[in-house]
Amino acid sequence: MTALETWELRAEFARRLSAMYGREVPAYNTLVEVSTEVNEAYAAKHGAEAERLGSIARVTAERHGAIRVGSPKEMAQVARVFAAFGMYPVGFYDLRDASSSSVPVVSTAFRPIDGAELAKNPFRVFTSMLAAEDPRFFDQELRVELAAFIGARQLFGEELLTLADKAAADGGLAADDADRLLELATAAFELSGDPVDYEWYKKLEAVSAVASDIGGVSTTHINHLTPRVLDIDELYKRMQDRGISMIDEIQGPPRWDGPDLLLRQTSFRALGENRVFRYADGSTSEGELRVRFGEVEARGMALTVAGRDLYDRMVAESDARLAVAPAGTTRVEVAAGVWAENLPRTEKELALQGLAFFTYRLDDAALDSASLRSAPLAGTASLAGLVEAGIAVPEPIVYEDFLPRSAAGIFQSNLTEEGSKDEAQLGTSYDIHRMSEIVGSEVHDPNDLYQRQQDASIAALAHRLNITIT
Numbered sequence: 001m002t003a004l005e006t007w008e009l010r011a012e013f014a015r016r017l018s019a020m021y022g023r024e025v026p027a028y029n030t031l032v033e034v035s036t037e038v039n040e041a042y043a044a045k046h047g048a049e050a051e052r053l054g055s056i057a058r059v060t061a062e063r064h065g066a067i068r069v070g071s072p073k074e075m076a077q078v079a080r081v082f083a084a085f086g087m088y089p090v091g092f093y094d095l096r097d098a099s100s101s102s103v104p105v106v107s108t109a110f111r112p113i114d115g116a117e118l119a120k121n122p123f124r125v126f127t128s129m130l131a132a133e134d135p136r137f138f139d140q141e142l143r144v145e146l147a148a149f150i151g152a153r154q155l156f157g158e159e160l161l162t163l164a165d166k167a168a169a170d171g172g173l174a175a176d177d178a179d180r181l182l183e184l185a186t187a188a189f190e191l192s193g194d195p196v197d198y199e200w201y202k203k204l205e206a207v208s209a210v211a212s213d214i215g216g217v218s219t220t221h222i223n224h225l226t227p228r229v230l231d232i233d234e235l236y237k238r239m240q241d242r243g244i245s246m247i248d249e250i251q252g253p254p255r256w257d258g259p260d261l262l263l264r265q266t267s268f269r270a271l272g273e274n275r276v277f278r279y280a281d282g283s284t285s286e287g288e289l290r291v292r293f294g295e296v297e298a299r300g301m302a303l304t305v306a307g308r309d310l311y312d313r314m315v316a317e318s319d320a321r322l323a324v325a326p327a328g329t330t331r332v333e334v335a336a337g338v339w340a341e342n343l344p345r346t347e348k349e350l351a352l353q354g355l356a357f358f359t360y361r362l363d364d365a366a367l368d369s370a371s372l373r374s375a376p377l378a379g380t381a382s383l384a385g386l387v388e389a390g391i392a393v394p395e396p397i398v399y400e401d402f403l404p405r406s407a408a409g410i411f412q413s414n415l416t417e418e419g420s421k422d423e424a425q426l427g428t429s430y431d432i433h434r435m436s437e438i439v440g441s442e443v444h445d446p447n448d449l450y451q452r453q454q455d456a457s458i459a460a461l462a463h464r465l466n467i468t469i470t
């Protein structure tokens with residue numbers, strides 16, 4: 001029997017989770033179906049351009065999942081499970097203070113970090129940990145109860161963790177072990193039919209529906225699984241046409257006539273799912289919980305730190321203008337205007353202004369052109385000069401990460417209650433370093449990963465041209 005390499009394990013893990021989630025939340029299958037239709041239509045219309053930010057094969061298989069755990073111990077364990085699939089922690093998101101909506105979690109995303117691995121299968125999972133000791137959300141009594149409840153449960157069994165460690169150490173597994181790993185890992189994220197303690201669940205729900213979803217039950221589950229689509233506005237329309245009502249607007253950058261940037265997402269509330277509740281007197285009854293939803297996303301180019309600063313300023317500017325705009329004006333309309341005023345409309349300009357990350361391809365035809373042959377490149381050349389001359393062609397690097405404000409918005413898409421938060425208290429502090437300690441390995445800074453990819457391509461170009469690029 002043949003062994004499975006890490007990326008094959010990852011692709012199969014994503015497939016199995018997708019099959020499971022489709023059985024659990026049938027609207028997800030509709031979403032995947034409509035996404036596939038939209039992608040096929042888009043590819044037929046745009047040809048090779050459609051593959052500028054990833055091959056059609058990659059985009060069709062592409063998913064991100066979202067899961068939520070309750071403690072540093074659970075976070076460290078889930079990191080071992082994901083490492084088996086070549087998925088490593090990238091980025092730190094503190095959603096406790098994200099804009100107007102606040103959720104009592106801190107998060108990272110587990111994903112492949114190397115270009116070749118991403119191209120083979122980019123499966124990623126946005127993973128949130130309940131900030132169960134943050135006094136702004138949980139009073140002393142609840143903190144003690146939460147720690148006891150979460151401390152007593154086991155989300156990931158020993159057999160799963162041992163197999164995961166083996167897969168990570170060996171870069172894959174023999175077929176039998178691979179099958180067992182996949183079976184156990186998928187099952188760990190299945191919605192449990194175990195009875196839910198009604199009073200405990202409701203007590204947490206009064207603080208936050210996210211807190212009850214995480215700490216109110218003794219297992220974890222996929223919260224959503226998100227396909228990638230090439231035209232999210234078209235998808236939004238087609239879903240509405242099918243009678244599935246989406247949240248009010250698409251999160252992230254507005255639609256505009258320049259290149260796709262960062263990440264645009266939208267979601268719909270899933271239907272209630274049957275759960276069994278257990279009451280204080282020991283009796284049980286059937287009930288319903290609405291905790292999961294459908295989400296879809298369009299991915300664009302990764303922005304540099306300067307580009308991201310500009311993006312954040314444009315978001316703030318859009319908010320400010322919206323606040324004084326005539327009634328009925330939408331955020332998206334306002335934002336589209338702000339973008340048109342502030343952003344260059346071509347990849348080449350974004351590259352020249354250092355606003356987005358690129359790899360650089362050598363255009364041999366441009367290099368061979370007569371004028372260049374008569375005046376060969378000197379010992380050094382500027383990247384901008386090479387781009388202007390058409391010798392170095394910028395190819396966009398796709399954004400592989402998440403946006404904190406959109407994430408907070410997505411969290412809200414199945415919440416009906418506001419929840420409560422005591423602003424007078426001081427929050428517990430978390431950052432990317434603390435998250436690295438919790439996870440047990442370095443949480444990568446996404447900017448470093450994009451920068452490394454860009455630098456490597458410039459170095460390769462310099463090597464081929466036998467010059468120094470400044």
Ligand code: OOG
Nearest residue numbers: 066126223406407410411
């Ligand atoms: C995660 C929400 C964030 C996204 O795509 O931004 C997220 C969650 O609901 O657990 O998935």
Ligand code: NI
Nearest residue numbers: 066226295410
């Ligand atoms: Ni998501």
